[in-house]
Amino acid sequence: MRLATWNVNSLAVRLPQLLDWLAANPVDAIVLQETKLTDEKFPHSELAAAGYVAQWFGQKTYNGVALLTRSAATDIVRNIPGFGDEQARVIAGTVDGVRVIGAYFPNGQAPDSDKFQYKMRWLAALHDWLATELAQHPKLVLMGDYNIAPEDRDVYDPVAFFEQIHCTPQERAHFAGLLSLGLHDAFRMFEQPPKSWSWWDYRNLAFRRNQGLRIDHILVSEALKGQVSACVIDKLPRKNERPSDHAPVLITLT
């Protein structure tokens, strides 16, 4: 079973690239972030023609998530139950016996901002909800754009980013809190190239200089850990014309 996550930064713009990528990477399920589409504009027909059943949850201009699967997903949940949220950030479903949760974590903007406080509240709510999800679905994958670089080796310039957004002790404590639920960072289960990033700024020739962050993650539950045979970041789509600023992350389960 192959699963993937990709922040597409506008599905309206990136749909052709997504279809190309899925043709080359026929995953069983993929979660998307930053679709930036209201629900009536979601391109479900084009995705169905490519062999994917879609579940989606969007809004105007910002955020928006989707879950695309080869076989229909069940028990769909949109956003974190009980956490009142105007922003479309979470979609979950059960696919072939695996609970797949796709999430677009808040950016947080700056540690002293209201948006950071929202990020902290959102992360706390996610943690509590995941505890109940794990109790019901031992085989669980949480993947998406976390907007957290868990360690300094996930940052191209740890000195410049010291305690800056994505790298604050508070954000990293929340990431550790997810691990303490029995989740494992699939990417770090394997030897990886140094300077592995999943996002590169559009500015400053950052991709060409390989100046980026690893902020897109796939966490797997204890019950699934033994089945993980590979986890990679696919940099290829970042070389497209008009690329997303994020690359897809892929996991293979045996």
Place this chain on the structure above:
DNA sequence: ATGACTCCCAGTGGGAGA
């Protein structure tokens, strides 16, 4: 260096992203 780019909605600029 409060920069740079891209996307969106708007509307001939500005907010957000990370």
